[in-house]
Amino acid sequence: MMETAIKINNLNVFAEKSQILKNINCEIPKNKITVILGPSGCGKTTLLKCMNRLTDLYPELKVSGEILINDKNVLDPDADIYKLRQSMGLLSQRPYPLPMTIYNNIAYALKLRGVKGNRKISLLVMDYLRQANLYEEVRKRLKEPASKLSIGQQQRLCLARGLAVNPEIILADEPTSALDPISSRFIDEKFQEIKTNYTIVVVTHILRQARRIADHVIFMYLGEVIEQGPAAQFFENPREEQTRLYLDGMFN
Amino acid sequence: MKRRLKVEEAFFRVMMNLSTAFILLILGVIIYSVFEKGMKAISWEMLTSIPSGGYYYGKGGGILNAIVGSMTLAFGATILAFLIGLPVALYINVFLHGKKKLVNLIRFILDLIWGIPSIVYGAFGFTLMVLVGLQTSLLAGIITVTLFILPIMIRSMDEILRTVPDGLMEATYSLGSNKSELAFKIFTRQSVSGIITAVLLSFGRAIGDAASVLFTAGYTDNLPNSLMEPVATLPLSIFFQLSSPVPEVQERAYASALVLTVIILIVSLFSRGLGKRYHKTKINF
Numbered sequence: 001m002m003e004t005a006i007k008i009n010n011l012n013v014f015a016e017k018s019q020i021l022k023n024i025n026c027e028i029p030k031n032k033i034t035v036i037l038g039p040s041g042c043g044k045t046t047l048l049k050c051m052n053r054l055t056d057l058y059p060e061l062k063v064s065g066e067i068l069i070n071d072k073n074v075l076d077p078d079a080d081i082y083k084l085r086q087s088m089g090l091l092s093q094r095p096y097p098l099p100m101t102i103y104n105n106i107a108y109a110l111k112l113r114g115v116k117g118n119r120k121i122s123l124l125v126m127d128y129l130r131q132a133n134l135y136e137e138v139r140k141r142l143k144e145p146a147s148k149l150s151i152g153q154q155q156r157l158c159l160a161r162g163l164a165v166n167p168e169i170i171l172a173d174e175p176t177s178a179l180d181p182i183s184s185r186f187i188d189e190k191f192q193e194i195k196t197n198y199t200i201v202v203v204t205h206i207l208r209q210a211r212r213i214a215d216h217v218i219f220m221y222l223g224e225v226i227e228q229g230p231a232a233q234f235f236e237n238p239r240e241e242q243t244r245l246y247l248d249g250m251f252n
Numbered sequence: 253m254k255r256r257l258k259v260e261e262a263f264f265r266v267m268m269n270l271s272t273a274f275i276l277l278i279l280g281v282i283i284y285s286v287f288e289k290g291m292k293a294i295s296w297e298m299l300t301s302i303p304s305g306g307y308y309y310g311k312g313g314g315i316l317n318a319i320v321g322s323m324t325l326a327f328g329a330t331i332l333a334f335l336i337g338l339p340v341a342l343y344i345n346v347f348l349h350g351k352k353k354l355v356n357l358i359r360f361i362l363d364l365i366w367g368i369p370s371i372v373y374g375a376f377g378f379t380l381m382v383l384v385g386l387q388t389s390l391l392a393g394i395i396t397v398t399l400f401i402l403p404i405m406i407r408s409m410d411e412i413l414r415t416v417p418d419g420l421m422e423a424t425y426s427l428g429s430n431k432s433e434l435a436f437k438i439f440t441r442q443s444v445s446g447i448i449t450a451v452l453l454s455f456g457r458a459i460g461d462a463a464s465v466l467f468t469a470g471y472t473d474n475l476p477n478s479l480m481e482p483v484a485t486l487p488l489s490i491f492f493q494l495s496s497p498v499p500e501v502q503e504r505a506y507a508s509a510l511v512l513t514v515i516i517l518i519v520s521l522f523s524r525g526l527g528k529r530y531h532k533t534k535i536n537f
Contacts, residue, residue: 054422098423108437
């Protein structure tokens, strides 16, 4: 039996005039890669942003329901939102490095996590850069601004930064959509490599990518979860007609 | 159809070139006339001494009182307006993020008070002074000019800060940052060059305005030595010299205008240099 990392009950999200998410119920298994799959505009990203409460930034969104992580409801207004967000690393569609040096991008995350002491911080910065396979490329220019890096390097920097807050969960919103094929493959492979230590949730609309990395799939369409289950079953033997059509590329 | 597009393109290109040339021409004429007339009258004595008795009728002395006065007043007001304005602009963009109606209202009001003529600020400042029993002084001048440049400062910073993408905000929050951290560490860093431009714009307005200081800062031939005493300013000094019936004194007015222009130029170049140092860390999204 799989352990559940995130359990979502009756999640509804309303915008001013429309309902973005309709009564979402799903479970995300621990230490696996869960892919949220579906065509553009089906609410995948909103679902992801509910999990670390980035939806708070947009007051026009009304969120109701329950998202349980370690038996605590993320959506509880009294939840410690800073700690909660630190328990999840975020990788977005395009990299958003912070406007500071390469070194400080990671050090900033470490300091927020409460790491103290310059020596300790500098050791950890290098460690996380190595984990994101960036250290060799940047070790001579750690004091240069992150803006000088290529997009692929920036995304790896963001991955390093996301890992530096020491999260349990990694939320990735189409993390490879802006990247070249080599950087994309690195991210995909990295997820495979680190999933024993993290619960990874990846939003994508690319079927190939989903097939390549998913252990578990949540298929969404028009704000609803159509089907969810282990990847093998989902791709080989889908239960729902809509899933079958989507997998056959006949969806419109 | 293709032909029409080509003609359209050519037409607008010519129009744009013409208007650019026109603006440059006007700018050139202004700078040329200030330099041409000002260089004749400018002297070391003028820059380093205060007016002697009868200066405005052609006797010796200089405008050091106005140079020092204007610098003190404009720097004071700019620093004060920056200290108030930056937090306000950050508050609008970080703490009120997403509250579109309220933010639009605030922007609308700021734009309105930006448009109020500076003489009205002068009169308002004067009323305020009478109310609290303050006399024409450097302090009253600084307060009035601060009020006058505050909407300029806030709105120019606001225009830069609102270009910070939501994605950067989300990325920062997802690391566990709070709003103040986001505002002061991320938004300001990403916008340094634009913030410097806003400060510069405000400084230019502060040092160049005559009407707001007329009743509030007053005028004196002495150097400022206390916040509570009147202070001379370059725009008023230019006005008094131009009003003189003596042609040499009128020429000195152009020399004073030249000094004002050069001060703004130096401050601009200095802050541009400062901005460039930080510009490198800005992420281009």
